[in-house]
Amino acid sequence: QKEVEQNSGPLSVPEGAIASLNCTYSDRGSQSFFWYRQYSGKSPELIMFIYSNGDKEDGRFTAQLNKASQYVSLLIRDSQPSDSATYLCAVEDYGQNFVFGPGTRLSVLP
């Protein structure tokens, strides 16, 4: 059974700080990794995906992947109160079937 683990939080950061969200996965053969954001009462929305070791940047978001350590993270620079949400890490299992982590609740304090 493939597993994806995340700290449930809540992770609280002050406005303007860097929020760091972490995720580990159990299947060493996993190739595709995704971060989704879910606001309370809403469905998940895709933020980023990453396939290669290293960093991938998109605006204020940076995804980092280390396959040797089976670790993927999401950094949010200049955090805003509007970033307060639950962040879900997902790993592609097969045929675009995703295994999701439990999510980390982020709270950005004004």
Add this chain to the structure above:
Amino acid sequence: SAVISQKPSRDICQRGTSLTIQCQVDSQVTMMFWYRQQPGQSLTLIATANQGSEATYESGFVIDKFPISRPNLTFSTLTVSNMSPEDSSIYLCSVPGHDSGNTIYFGEGSWLTVV
């Protein structure tokens, strides 16, 4: 990404009844996925629905409880049968994205409460 519409968005259901959730996509897609998100939990894949064949169910989910239809490449339904309070969840339809990655995108979800 595709526009994915789900109906109903919310419902309160009596235990023992069944409810059918509809998912409509604005473009043709080969696969459609149905996920469940129980209160305070993450997403769990129920089944993959392919047009022209029976849905493929994940471990712990059976066709008698969650029958799925996929009559064409833009539409699918998920029925939650003989509901109990444990079925109170968000049910999410998702489809593959058209971007460069193997992404999936979600509909707005159907919030079901069973009383």
